[in-house]
Amino acid sequence: MAFRFRPVDASFFDLFATSATHLVGGAALLAEMLAEGADREDVARRMRDAEHAADETTHGIIRAVNSTFVTPFDREDIYALASGLDDVMDLMDEAVDFILLYEVKVLPPELSEQVDVLQQCADITAAAMPKLRSMKDSELSEYWIEINRLENLADKHHRRILASLFSGSFKALEVLKLKDIVTTLEQAVDAFESVANTVEQIAVKES
Amino acid sequence: MAFRFRPVDASFFDLFATSATHLVGGAALLAEMLAEGADREDVARRMRDAEHAADETTHGIIRAVNSTFVTPFDREDIYALASGLDDVMDLMDEAVDFILLYEVKVLPPELSEQVDVLQQCADITAAAMPKLRSMKDSELSEYWIEINRLENLADKHHRRILASLFSGSFKALEVLKLKDIVTTLEQAVDAFESVANTVEQIAVKES
Amino acid sequence: MAFRFRPVDASFFDLFATSATHLVGGAALLAEMLAEGADREDVARRMRDAEHAADETTHGIIRAVNSTFVTPFDREDIYALASGLDDVMDLMDEAVDFILLYEVKVLPPELSEQVDVLQQCADITAAAMPKLRSMKDSELSEYWIEINRLENLADKHHRRILASLFSGSFKALEVLKLKDIVTTLEQAVDAFESVANTVEQIAVKES
Numbered sequence: 001m002a003f004r005f006r007p008v009d010a011s012f013f014d015l016f017a018t019s020a021t022h023l024v025g026g027a028a029l030l031a032e033m034l035a036e037g038a039d040r041e042d043v044a045r046r047m048r049d050a051e052h053a054a055d056e057t058t059h060g061i062i063r064a065v066n067s068t069f070v071t072p073f074d075r076e077d078i079y080a081l082a083s084g085l086d087d088v089m090d091l092m093d094e095a096v097d098f099i100l101l102y103e104v105k106v107l108p109p110e111l112s113e114q115v116d117v118l119q120q121c122a123d124i125t126a127a128a129m130p131k132l133r134s135m136k137d138s139e140l141s142e143y144w145i146e147i148n149r150l151e152n153l154a155d156k157h158h159r160r161i162l163a164s165l166f167s168g169s170f171k172a173l174e175v176l177k178l179k180d181i182v183t184t185l186e187q188a189v190d191a192f193e194s195v196a197n198t199v200e201q202i203a204v205k206e207s
Numbered sequence: 208m209a210f211r212f213r214p215v216d217a218s219f220f221d222l223f224a225t226s227a228t229h230l231v232g233g234a235a236l237l238a239e240m241l242a243e244g245a246d247r248e249d250v251a252r253r254m255r256d257a258e259h260a261a262d263e264t265t266h267g268i269i270r271a272v273n274s275t276f277v278t279p280f281d282r283e284d285i286y287a288l289a290s291g292l293d294d295v296m297d298l299m300d301e302a303v304d305f306i307l308l309y310e311v312k313v314l315p316p317e318l319s320e321q322v323d324v325l326q327q328c329a330d331i332t333a334a335a336m337p338k339l340r341s342m343k344d345s346e347l348s349e350y351w352i353e354i355n356r357l358e359n360l361a362d363k364h365h366r367r368i369l370a371s372l373f374s375g376s377f378k379a380l381e382v383l384k385l386k387d388i389v390t391t392l393e394q395a396v397d398a399f400e401s402v403a404n405t406v407e408q409i410a411v412k413e414s
Numbered sequence: 415m416a417f418r419f420r421p422v423d424a425s426f427f428d429l430f431a432t433s434a435t436h437l438v439g440g441a442a443l444l445a446e447m448l449a450e451g452a453d454r455e456d457v458a459r460r461m462r463d464a465e466h467a468a469d470e471t472t473h474g475i476i477r478a479v480n481s482t483f484v485t486p487f488d489r490e491d492i493y494a495l496a497s498g499l500d501d502v503m504d505l506m507d508e509a510v511d512f513i514l515l516y517e518v519k520v521l522p523p524e525l526s527e528q529v530d531v532l533q534q535c536a537d538i539t540a541a542a543m544p545k546l547r548s549m550k551d552s553e554l555s556e557y558w559i560e561i562n563r564l565e566n567l568a569d570k571h572h573r574r575i576l577a578s579l580f581s582g583s584f585k586a587l588e589v590l591k592l593k594d595i596v597t598t599l600e601q602a603v604d605a606f607e608s609v610a611n612t613v614e615q616i617a618v619k620e621s
Contacts, residue, residue, distance in 0.1 A: 066618045066619070097573070101573055101576055101577050102576075102580050103577075103580075159304070159308055163308050166308075166309050166310075166380065166383075166384060168380075171586075172378070172379035172380045172586035172587075173580065173582075173586045175383060176383065176586065176589060176590065176593070179383070204273045205273070366515055369515055369516075370515050370517075373515075373516050373517075373587065373591060375587075379585075379586035379587045379590065380586075382587060383590065412480070
């Protein structure tokens, strides 16, 4: 157990916590992007900066894995966790990009519900990262259960949005644009679930 | 060789066989979904149940890997095989979902040919799983060759369906819907091929 | 160091070089496909042959990994590199297929810029493969930096093409077709980047 408190390990946990904190910021920017009257150019620029900062953290983790002899858990799990967190950021950045690029005039209100789910996912993921250190199974399993609940909710939203897109009230070109956006949002939620699965794998091995 | 017949190993082979059997059921439900006059709501509900049952089996395999000291082959190969089989089920479930959700009135007859390929893939995959135990190369290579033949056939169907979708006889919105469905069917066949590749990898290592 | 010059290792490096050379050929065929007055059927047929040849090389690498006791670097890295190179070829083949299949009449000129980026990626990847043998970090890092620059450029092109597709000057059905093509081209560039990342991982481990 003492192993876990050596400086080198601390830095891994700190980096994962930082990585998840970037996601909280990214989800907030996504919400801002959907708000009425948003300066989309400006939000997209800040999202790009946030994505670069997240990239830096990911590279920091990869560098640390490659230069550290003893890691707090398996190297491949560290890679998986780091790249899983990075995938979420990339997808949120992509959603913001699509909204800007496609110049979508009217965004269906259901999109905000989906972004709200993403914000909750980001919050509980950020809260879970520091618990990796103590690996308290009870606390981590609350996190998996909650992510799973949110993923099911997001799936229901996604299906309702798709049905509405194809209901005939949108033109084909508009459907094409909106479908890219909502699919990316759903993939971001899935990516959060995939992070939770990696954490579960790690916890099972450690227990 | 005697190793392979210990109870713990038997349970892995049984679980893989069960997992593949779920796919036979899933492919049958997909065929039912396409049949004229099908009660789509009802088929979709049964598909959802089948997908949950398949999930249970997958989790059973993952739990078994994590709690077993000696596994019949490499842990990462067991993960790959379990999640490969699970991917097929998810894709077949997704295809059924799209058909229900998009309320597609007319399904091009070529879709049935593709689902027929999926049923054949499921049948020979289910027949191959028990052979993992004896790892008879000759029997398994028949399976790979057949899956490869089916994947090539599915690819030809897929290209013909796409060409027909874009021939001008479908409206853009209809194309969008049908494209999601046929793409998912093709991905399901690809996922079967990926399972066969994993089996091949395992067999090569064991030989 | 002497290890690296044994025949068995040489064959790995030769196979990787061959694999990358297939990509140079594939990118050239893609450029030919876009040229005005191209015999698309004929180019597509040659692309199919090139893709099969690349497949052969990939299988050769996999067979070599499975039958060789000592490999020049980790088996999983060899797999990752071989399948990464193979992914690029598959995507270029898919782009050619879509162009033929969809019978797209007018291809936006920006597509050629994107294919030009792919040709540059193929050239420098082919030039980098022989350097894997000496693993000279300085030479390889030039390659990563250049691939990264090209990937950023491709991303800018991609976004400009998407914005133009959705500008209103294309019909929905035409947008659907072109979107498949441009997305595949962008994925091919991403696949080149992923190859470069694998090479970087290998180099870091070896250093």
